[in-house]
Amino acid sequence: MRFSRKNLGIPYAVFLLLFVLMPLAVLFYYAFTNGSGQFTLMNFIGFFTNPNTLGTLVYSFAVAFVTTVVCVLLAYPLAYILASSKIRAKSAVVMLFVLPMWINFSLRITALKEVLIFIEGNLAMYPFTNTVIGMTYDFLPFMILPIYTSISRLDHSLLEAAQDLGANEREAFFKVTLPLSMPGVMSGVSMVFLPAMTNYVVLDMLYNSTYIMGSLIGSYFAAYYWHGGSMIALILLLIICIFTLLTDSDETGDVRGGTIL
Amino acid sequence: MEKNSGSTNLGGNANRSGSINSSDGANLSGSANIIELKHVTKRYDDNGFVAVNDFNLEVKRGEFVTFLGPSGCGKTTTLRMIAGFDIPTSGEILLNGKSITSLPPYERPINTVFQRYALFPHMNIFDNIAFGLRQKKMAKDVIEHKVKRMLTLVDLEGFENRSVATLSGGQQQRIAIARALVNEPEILLLDEPLGALDLKMRQEMQIELKAMHDKLGITFIYVTHDQEEALTMSDKIVVMSEGQIQQIGTPEDVYNEPKNAFVADFIGESNIFSGIMTGKLRTRFCGGEFVCVDDVPEGTHITAVIRPEDVELTTPEQGMIRAVVTSVIFKGMHYEITMQSGKNEIVARSTRAANVGDRVGIRVEPDGIHIMIAEDHTNTFLVDINKDYRLEYNGKLLHASLTKLIKGGKRQEDGSIVDGNGEVIDINRLRIQASIQPEDIEMTDNQEEGLVQGNISNLIYLGEHYLYIIHTDDLEQDFAVYDEDLWNMGDRVGLIMPTEKMTFTIKK
Numbered sequence: 001m002r003f004s005r006k007n008l009g010i011p012y013a014v015f016l017l018l019f020v021l022m023p024l025a026v027l028f029y030y031a032f033t034n035g036s037g038q039f040t041l042m043n044f045i046g047f048f049t050n051p052n053t054l055g056t057l058v059y060s061f062a063v064a065f066v067t068t069v070v071c072v073l074l075a076y077p078l079a080y081i082l083a084s085s086k087i088r089a090k091s092a093v094v095m096l097f098v099l100p101m102w103i104n105f106s107l108r109i110t111a112l113k114e115v116l117i118f119i120e121g122n123l124a125m126y127p128f129t130n131t132v133i134g135m136t137y138d139f140l141p142f143m144i145l146p147i148y149t150s151i152s153r154l155d156h157s158l159l160e161a162a163q164d165l166g167a168n169e170r171e172a173f174f175k176v177t178l179p180l181s182m183p184g185v186m187s188g189v190s191m192v193f194l195p196a197m198t199n200y201v202v203l204d205m206l207y208n209s210t211y212i213m214g215s216l217i218g219s220y221f222a223a224y225y226w227h228g229g230s231m232i233a234l235i236l237l238l239i240i241c242i243f244t245l246l247t248d249s250d251e252t253g254d255v256r257g258g259t260i261l
Numbered sequence: 262m263e264k265n266s267g268s269t270n271l272g273g274n275a276n277r278s279g280s281i282n283s284s285d286g287a288n289l290s291g292s293a294n295i296i297e298l299k300h301v302t303k304r305y306d307d308n309g310f311v312a313v314n315d316f317n318l319e320v321k322r323g324e325f326v327t328f329l330g331p332s333g334c335g336k337t338t339t340l341r342m343i344a345g346f347d348i349p350t351s352g353e354i355l356l357n358g359k360s361i362t363s364l365p366p367y368e369r370p371i372n373t374v375f376q377r378y379a380l381f382p383h384m385n386i387f388d389n390i391a392f393g394l395r396q397k398k399m400a401k402d403v404i405e406h407k408v409k410r411m412l413t414l415v416d417l418e419g420f421e422n423r424s425v426a427t428l429s430g431g432q433q434q435r436i437a438i439a440r441a442l443v444n445e446p447e448i449l450l451l452d453e454p455l456g457a458l459d460l461k462m463r464q465e466m467q468i469e470l471k472a473m474h475d476k477l478g479i480t481f482i483y484v485t486h487d488q489e490e491a492l493t494m495s496d497k498i499v500v501m502s503e504g505q506i507q508q509i510g511t512p513e514d515v516y517n518e519p520k521n522a523f524v525a526d527f528i529g530e531s532n533i534f535s536g537i538m539t540g541k542l543r544t545r546f547c548g549g550e551f552v553c554v555d556d557v558p559e560g561t562h563i564t565a566v567i568r569p570e571d572v573e574l575t576t577p578e579q580g581m582i583r584a585v586v587t588s589v590i591f592k593g594m595h596y597e598i599t600m601q602s603g604k605n606e607i608v609a610r611s612t613r614a615a616n617v618g619d620r621v622g623i624r625v626e627p628d629g630i631h632i633m634i635a636e637d638h639t640n641t642f643l644v645d646i647n648k649d650y651r652l653e654y655n656g657k658l659l660h661a662s663l664t665k666l667i668k669g670g671k672r673q674e675d676g677s678i679v680d681g682n683g684e685v686i687d688i689n690r691l692r693i694q695a696s697i698q699p700e701d702i703e704m705t706d707n708q709e710e711g712l713v714q715g716n717i718s719n720l721i722y723l724g725e726h727y728l729y730i731i732h733t734d735d736l737e738q739d740f741a742v743y744d745e746d747l748w749n750m751g752d753r754v755g756l757i758m759p760t761e762k763m764t765f766t767i768k769k
Contacts, residue, residue: 163367166444
C-alpha cells in the first residue's frame, strides 16, 4: 500500500468524530427527548418558562457583559500606552501583565478572595461587583494581548497621513488608531465574554454559588437530569454561535490579533 | 512652454540641449520663494547621528524640485522636516517667508504622498480622499464634487466605493496622490512614490506626475534615489550625500557639469580619474595627455570626469592612451565596452562592437572632459592583495597590516584573514586604495630603490618647489611628486614611497 499524505489526517478525523461530532449528536438527542426517549420540545420550553434558569441566563449575561466592558476599559489604554511608548523592554512589561495567567487559577482566586474579605468584610454584601472583579482579574490578560498586538502592528505612516491631512493627535486616534485596532478589541471580547458567561469557578470559589450558566448545567447533570442540562448546553452553544457570527461580520478579513501564550 | 518631460534617454546623447534653462527662466519669473530652508540640521538624540547637516535651499513657487541621493543621505529626513513629522535640531524652515519650523503637520498647508501610500484600509476610496476635506469641515456637496474631480484627474472615475485592498499598486498610488492633491496644498511632498511600482508603470507615472504638475501649478518636492527619474521630471535637482547637499542645479547642470566626483558618479555612469593640469587647457590623467575646455591653472590637481558615451575607441596609434578591451556587453542601443589601461578601468559606450582582448586607443574630445578642481595633490592608487593576504604594489610587498583595515579582522594560522563575522575575506573582491602625499615621495636615480619606476613627463614650477609628474611604465599611473631640486624632463627615476606615509582605505 502506498503511503499518501492523506493518511496522516486519519487520526484527526477519528478524533473529530469521537470527541466533537458524537458528543454533539448525543447532546442534540438528549436535548430533544424526554426520560422515555421520545421526541419533545418540553426541555426547550421549560428553559424559558423556568424563572430560575432564565434568571441565571440574564445574570450570567450581565456579569459577562460588565466584565467585558471593564476589561476593555482597563486593557485598551494600557495596551495603547504600551504599544506606542518608546521604552525598549516593551515585551517584558507586557509579560508582567500576562504573568498571572501562569499562576494556578484556584490559588489566584483564593488570594483574591482573601483580599476582598479584608476590604469588604462580608463578600455576600456585593455579589455582583465581586463576581465582576474576580472575572476581570481572571480574564484581563486575554483582553490586553490582542489589543496590544493590533495596535503595535498598526502602520505608523497611517497616523502620519492622518496628521498630514489635518487631523491633530486626538482626531487621528479616533479616526485611525481606534477603528484599526477594533479587530484586536473584538478578538479580546470574544475571548473574555464567552468564557465569562460560563465560568463558574470564580463564583464557586467566592460564594459556593451556582448562579451562572456553567454551574447550572453542572447542577442539572449532578442531579442526573441529562435532558434539561443538555438543552441548557445547547442554548448556550447557540448564543455563542450567534455572538461569534455577529463579531465576525464586521471584520474586513483582517488578521485577528490574538497571540495567546 | 517646453519641458523635459519626454526624453528619458540618457544613453545616446551626452550634451542635451539646454532648452530647459531658457524655458524655466520664463516659467519662474516674477514668482517668489515658496519655501526656504536655512541652515537646517537634524541630529538624532539617541545616537547623535547627523541625518541632515546645514541644509540650505530656496524653492520657487511652482517648481518641481527633486532630492536625489543614495539611501541614508538625509533626503527623506529633509522631506519629513518640511512636512512637520520631524523637527529640525537647528535652523529654520520658512513658508512664504514665515517660519513653520515647529508647526505640527496638521497646521501646515503641505500634503504628502507616502512611500507605501499609507491609505486608510478601513475606509473606502471616497472616504480616503475626503479625509482632509472633512477635517476642514467642508460642506457635503462640495466634498463630493471635489473628490469626483480628483478621481477624474487620476483617471479612476467610479472607484468611490471600492475598498483599498482591491486596488493594484499603481491604482493605490493614484489614490494617494488624489488624497493629497484634493486639499489643494501649497506644496506637495512625494517620498519615493514610484519605488514600489514596476518599471513600465513607473515610467508612465513619471510622465503623468509631470503633466499633473504642469497642469496644477503646485510646487512639488520629490524624493528619489533613481537618477533617471530625477532627470526626467525635475526643474531643479538637489543631489545629497551623507546629510549634505552636493549640488543644486537643473538636470542639465548636474549631468553635464557635476560639481564633484560624488555627483558625477551618482548621476549617470562616469569614468573618474584624478589628474593634474599640465598647461593651458591641457591636462594629464590615466597616463595620457588630454586637451580640455576648462581653464584651470597649471599645476592644479584635478578630477576628470568622462561620460562613457564620450569615450571614443580608435586604433592604438591614434589614441591618447592605449588600452585592452576586457569586456563587451550588448545593451540594446549600444555596446558597453570596458577597457583596462594599466591600473585604470575605462568604460565606453559605442554603437560599434569590439572584441575582448583588442588593443585599442582611447580618444576623448575636449568638451567630453569635465574638469573638477581637487582639494589637493594626493596620489591615490589601487594596491593588490597577494595570495598570502599581504598588500603589494608593483610586485613588491608593502609593510602594512591588512588585518587592521578589516573591521574585526583576524589572521588565521594558514595566513588567510577573517572579518568580524568570521568569514574569510575574498581577495578578488576586496579593493584597497592607498594614498600618499606628493611631499612624501622621494625621487631617486637608483631606480631599483624605488617602489615604482617611471619617466618624468611634466615639470611645473610652483614657487617653493617643483611639481613633477612621473609616468610609470606599465602601471599607467601618474604620480605627483614635490621636489626642491630641478630634474630634467624624460629623466628615468625610481620613486621611494614609505609605507608608513601611506593611508589605506577599503573601496566598495
